[in-house]
Every structure is written in C-alpha cells, then in structure tokens.
Amino acid sequence: MASPSQPAIELRGITHTFGGSFTALKEAGLEATAGSFVSVVGPSGCGKSTLLNIAAGLLSPSQGEVRVFGQRLEGINRRAAYMFQQDALLPWKTVRENVALGLVFRGKEMPVALREADGWLTRVGLDGFGNSFPYQLSGGMRKRAAMAQCWITAPDIVLMDEPFAALDVHTRMRMQQEVLELWGNAGQTVLFITHELEEAIALADVVAVLSAGPESRIIAEHRVDLERPRNLVDIRLDPRYQELYRKIWGDLREEVLKSFAGR
Amino acid sequence: MPGGNWIRVWQLAVGVAALGAWEGGVRAGLLDQFFFSRPSDIGARLGEWLRSGSIWAHLGTTLAEAALAFLIGVALGVAMGFALARMPRLAAVLDPYIRIANALPRVVLAPIFLLWFGLGIWSKVALGVTVVFFIVFFNTWQGVREVDPVLVNNARMLGASERQLTRHVLLPSALSWIFSSLHISIGFAMIAVVVGEYLGASRGVGYLIAQAEGVFDTTGVFAGMAVLAAVVLAVGAGVNRLELWLLRWKPRVPDSTYQ
Ligand SMILES: Nc1ncnc2c1ncn2[C@@H]1O[C@H](COP(=O)(O)OP(=O)(O)OP(=O)(O)O)[C@@H](O)[C@H]1O
Numbered sequence: 001m002a003s004p005s006q007p008a009i010e011l012r013g014i015t016h017t018f019g020g021s022f023t024a025l026k027e028a029g030l031e032a033t034a035g036s037f038v039s040v041v042g043p044s045g046c047g048k049s050t051l052l053n054i055a056a057g058l059l060s061p062s063q064g065e066v067r068v069f070g071q072r073l074e075g076i077n078r079r080a081a082y083m084f085q086q087d088a089l090l091p092w093k094t095v096r097e098n099v100a101l102g103l104v105f106r107g108k109e110m111p112v113a114l115r116e117a118d119g120w121l122t123r124v125g126l127d128g129f130g131n132s133f134p135y136q137l138s139g140g141m142r143k144r145a146a147m148a149q150c151w152i153t154a155p156d157i158v159l160m161d162e163p164f165a166a167l168d169v170h171t172r173m174r175m176q177q178e179v180l181e182l183w184g185n186a187g188q189t190v191l192f193i194t195h196e197l198e199e200a201i202a203l204a205d206v207v208a209v210l211s212a213g214p215e216s217r218i219i220a221e222h223r224v225d226l227e228r229p230r231n232l233v234d235i236r237l238d239p240r241y242q243e244l245y246r247k248i249w250g251d252l253r254e255e256v257l258k259s260f261a262g263r
Numbered sequence: 264m265p266g267g268n269w270i271r272v273w274q275l276a277v278g279v280a281a282l283g284a285w286e287g288g289v290r291a292g293l294l295d296q297f298f299f300s301r302p303s304d305i306g307a308r309l310g311e312w313l314r315s316g317s318i319w320a321h322l323g324t325t326l327a328e329a330a331l332a333f334l335i336g337v338a339l340g341v342a343m344g345f346a347l348a349r350m351p352r353l354a355a356v357l358d359p360y361i362r363i364a365n366a367l368p369r370v371v372l373a374p375i376f377l378l379w380f381g382l383g384i385w386s387k388v389a390l391g392v393t394v395v396f397f398i399v400f401f402n403t404w405q406g407v408r409e410v411d412p413v414l415v416n417n418a419r420m421l422g423a424s425e426r427q428l429t430r431h432v433l434l435p436s437a438l439s440w441i442f443s444s445l446h447i448s449i450g451f452a453m454i455a456v457v458v459g460e461y462l463g464a465s466r467g468v469g470y471l472i473a474q475a476e477g478v479f480d481t482t483g484v485f486a487g488m489a490v491l492a493a494v495v496l497a498v499g500a501g502v503n504r505l506e507l508w509l510l511r512w513k514p515r516v517p518d519s520t521y522q
C-alpha cells in the first residue's frame with residue numbers, strides 16, 4: 001500500500017452538467033487519504049450519487065478530473081468496488097455465484113472462485129444461503145451478500161451509495177458495524193454517501209458536506225477524531241459525538257433548508 | 264387442492280358438452296354433415312391414420328420444417344436483437360427497413376419462396392423463418408434494452424468485459440422476453456409451414472388438408488386440424504418446462520392467488 005498520506009482518490013474541480021443544461025455539480029473537490037473512511041452528506045438530490053458515479057468512472061465529468069493513487073482516471077475505476085443504493089445482485093445467479101462474480105470476471109476458475117465465495121459467505125454470516133437466489137433473502141441478507149461481492153475482489157477503494165438506506169434501524173446498525181469490521185481488517189479507502197448525519201459521523205474519519213443543488217460543491221470537511229474501534233450502539237451518547245453533530249449540522253441545516261425552498 | 268380438481272372437472276365438462284352438441288346437432292339433422300362432419304367420424308379418421316401409419320410421414324415433414332424454421336428464426340432473431348440493441352446507431356439506420364419488412368404480410372411471400380426454393384421443404388422453412396425471426400427479434404431487442412442499468416453498472420464495476428456482460432447479464436435478463444416470444448413463435452412457425460404446404464407441396468399436414476379439401480372431405484380437414492393442434496400443444500408444454508427450469512430464479516406467483 002502507498003504511503004499513508006497519499007490520497008487514494010482525488011476529485012478535482014468536478015463540474016457535471018446533465019443534458020447540456022442542468023448543472024448538478026460545480027467545482028466540487030474532495031480527496032480521501034489512503035485507508036481513510038470519508039462520508040459525504042448532503043440534502044436529497046444534491047448530486048451525491050453523481051459524484052460517486054464520477055469517482056467510479058461510470059460517468060465522466062463535464063469538467064475536472066479524478067485521480068486514483070495519483071493517476072488520472074480514464075474509464076472504469078479498476079481499483080474500486082461499488083456498493084449501490086439499489087439491489088444489484090444478479091437475480092438469476094445464486095448467492096454464492098453472485099459473490100464469486102468479481103473473481104470470475106477476473107479470470108478465476110469457477111470452482112476456485114466459488115470456494116472463495118463460500119469463505120466470504122461465512123464471514124458475512126450467510127452460511128447455508130449460498131445456493132439461494134437473491135429473491136429468497138431478506139433485505140439485510142441481500143446487503144450482506146452485496147458487501148461480500150464487493151470485498152471479495154480486494155479493492156483498494158470501496159464506494160458506497162447510501163447502502164443501508166432501505167433497511168430498518170436495527171438491521172442498519174448491525175450492517176454499519178459489519179462495514180466497520182470489514183474495513184478495519186482490510187484497511188481500504190472508503191467513500192460513503194449518506195443523507196444521514198448520524199451515520200456519517202459514527203462511521204467516518206472525515207465528514208464532507210455537499211451543498212444543496214443545483215451547482216453543488218463540497219462546502220465543508222470535518223475531522224471526526226473519535227477513537228476506534230467504535231461501538232455504534234452507544235456512540236450517540238458520547239459528548240464529543242454530540243458536539244461534532246451540532247457543529248456539522250450547523251452547515252448541513254442551511255443546505256437542507258435551501259433544498260426545501262428550492263422545491 | 265380442491266380448487267384445481269374443480270377446474271379440471273369443468274374443463275372436461277365444457278369439452279364434452281361442445282363435442283356432444285356438435286355430434287348431436289349433426290345426428291339430429293340441425294347441422295349438415297357434408298359441411299361439418301362429426302366428431303365420431305373425425306375420431307375414426309384419426310384412428311385410421313394412426314393405425315395405417317400414413318400420418319407419420321406427413322407429420323414428420325411438417326415438424327421438420329417447423330423445427331428448422333423455428334431454430335433458424337430464433338437464432339437469427341436473438342443475434343440480430345442483441346446486435347441492434349448494442350448498436351443503437353445501426354438500429355436507427357435500419358429502423359425504416361425493419362418496419363417495412365415487418366409490415367409485409369407473410370402469406371404473399373409464399374409464392375415467391377416457392378419459386379426460389381422449389382416445392383420441397385425449404386420454401387416452407389423460409390416462410391416460417393420470416394415469421395419467427397421478427398417475433399423473436401423484437402422481443403430480444405426490447406429485452407436487452409430493458410436491462411436494469413444498475414445490474415449493468417454493477418457488473419462493469421466488478422470487472423466484466425463486454426463479452427462477460429452479454430453472457431452473465433444481458434442474455435439472462437433478456438431471457439424472459441425471449442421466452443414469451445417462443446410461445447407465440449412456435450404456433451406461428453407451425454401456421455407458416457402449413458400454409459406453405461397448403462399452397463404447394465407433395466407432403467406434410469398442410470398438403471393433407473389441401474388434398475382433403477380438394478375432394479370435399481371435411482372429415483379429413485378437421486382431422487388434420489386436430490393433429491396440428493395436438494402437436495402445437497405438446498411442443499408448447501415442452502417449452503413451458505424448459506422455461507420453468509431456466510427462469511427458476513424468478514419468484515413464483517404465490518400460491519394464494521390460485522385459491
Ligand atoms: N441522468 C440524469 N439526467 C438528468 N439529470 C440527472 C440525471 N441524474 C441525476 N440528475 C439530476 O442531478 C441531480 C443530482 O442527482 P443525484 O442522483 O446525484 O442526487 P443524490 O444527491 O444522489 O440524491 P438522493 O439523495 O435522492 O439519492 C438531481 O437533481 C437529478 O435530478
């Protein structure tokens with residue numbers, strides 16, 4: 001791995017215009033040092049997914065550039081895995097085939113890939129569900145499978161777009177804890193999109209705030225210096241957490257109100 | 264499941280009633296036997312055909328034509344559907360020509376194909392292909408374009424090449440569309456080759472029907488129709504089973520809807 005202070009991913013002066021008229025992002029800049037966990041918060045519709053798609057290389061920005069470990073990104077970001085807001089498991093493949101997919105695409109033999117997938121299924125607590133199809137799993141289980149699908153390829157960067165937004169509060173907290181464990185073991189750089197400030201602070205080293213759209217940009221970055229490992233069940237009671245919350249909410253509040261006014 | 268038996272009983276009752284009314288109507292003199300024949304005569308004719316074995320050669324010819332038409336039509340349709348869905352510019356250029364070709368009533372092609380390919384099986388196969396191709400082609404095209412973009416993006420992020428994307432994402436996703444077109448195209452392939460045989464052939468069920476019609480043998484016409492219907496139903500059931508297996512990843516409609 002590169003030196004700890006080198007940015008794993010840098011977004012520089014990103015401007016993106018949809019259909020030649022609607023400018024979703026304007027001069028947005030963000031960087032994540034290698035091994036750090038960065039959350040991006042912002043009001044609904046401000047351009048969070050757009051920003052992440054640009055970091056993934058699924059969308060190329062109208063202006064600005066993305067650098068991945070110092071290299072300018074062209075096309076798909078091969079060093080990143082992406083966990084989508086929607087269910088993205090292939091419905092026609094079993095859970096273990098889904099988890100093995102990234103390895104198969106990289107040319108691994110099917111039996112080898114499947115054996116590795118079984119190991120990951122155990123790690124995310126899906127033992128015995130390998131031969132089920134996605135529709136047979138609960139929402140939380142599908143998210144676990146999606147996590148295994150991302151992490152099996154040993155990516156350097158993990159991009160997550162509101163991955164747990166559709167889950168109930170308790171399942172969400174468990175999944176957050178599991179993300180922290182996976183991240184703690186492997187030490188990737190994580191870019192985590194969410195509209196929930198609590199989740200952003202509880203998980204991240206840095207919380208970046210995206211302004212209300214259109215023409216959104218990053219308006220503030222806050223360091224979260226709560227010690228790790230963190231206990232997500234009790235962290236909300238920590239006075240330093242609450243202080244951070246008030247501070248960042250001060251920035252976010254304005255943007256949320258603006259986004260209401262814009263409607 | 265008592266509901267299931269109920270329905271079976273009623274289905275049987277409807278069939279028996281219809282055939283009984285037909286038979287009774289002819290016997291009572293309400294229907295002219297010359298034009299309508301009788302279920303009992305038709306059954307006897309079918310029995311005769313089966314006993315003497317004369318039907319098999321005709322049926323075999325028709326089935327071979329329909330199978331060839333179906334396979335070639337499906338292969339071309341799937342390939343073209345994929346190609347055009349992946350190459351929108353080519354699709355835009357070809358669009359008017361595809362429309363023109365599809366707007367053409369197929370029956371008018373039969374004489375042309377007879378001239379081109381002769382009285383043998385290939386003129387019938389060609390006619391069947393033109394029918395099957397368009398049904399499968401349009402469904403495949405639609406199916407590939409309707410693929411959930413999230414699934415495509417996910418596969419691309421996981422490192423899928425263009426070929427892997429087709430094999431693991433696009434083809435399976437289009438499969439349910441392709442299957443819905445298979446059900447229809449089997450019937451149409453059969454119709455097309457029978458029409459072809461009817462218009463000019465020396466074998467086949469269509470030829471048999473044309474012969475019977477030529478001598479005002481309504482019983483023979485109805486018996487030929489019965490054979491065709493039975494074959495289409497049997498093949499359709501086979502496709503159903505294949506579909507159930509290939510689309511086993513789809514959640515089944517909950518049983519409660521049937522109760
Ligand atoms: N393909 C597109 N074409 C046109 N406009 C788009 C497109 N995708 C997104 N937009 C617009 O860009 C803006 C930002 O969209 P984006 O999906 O990035 O928001 P978001 O912050 O992820 O929202 P949410 O929190 O609801 O997920 C929105 O106003 C949206 O309408």
Ligand SMILES: [Mg+2]
Binds near residue numbers: 049
């Ligand atoms: Mg979004």
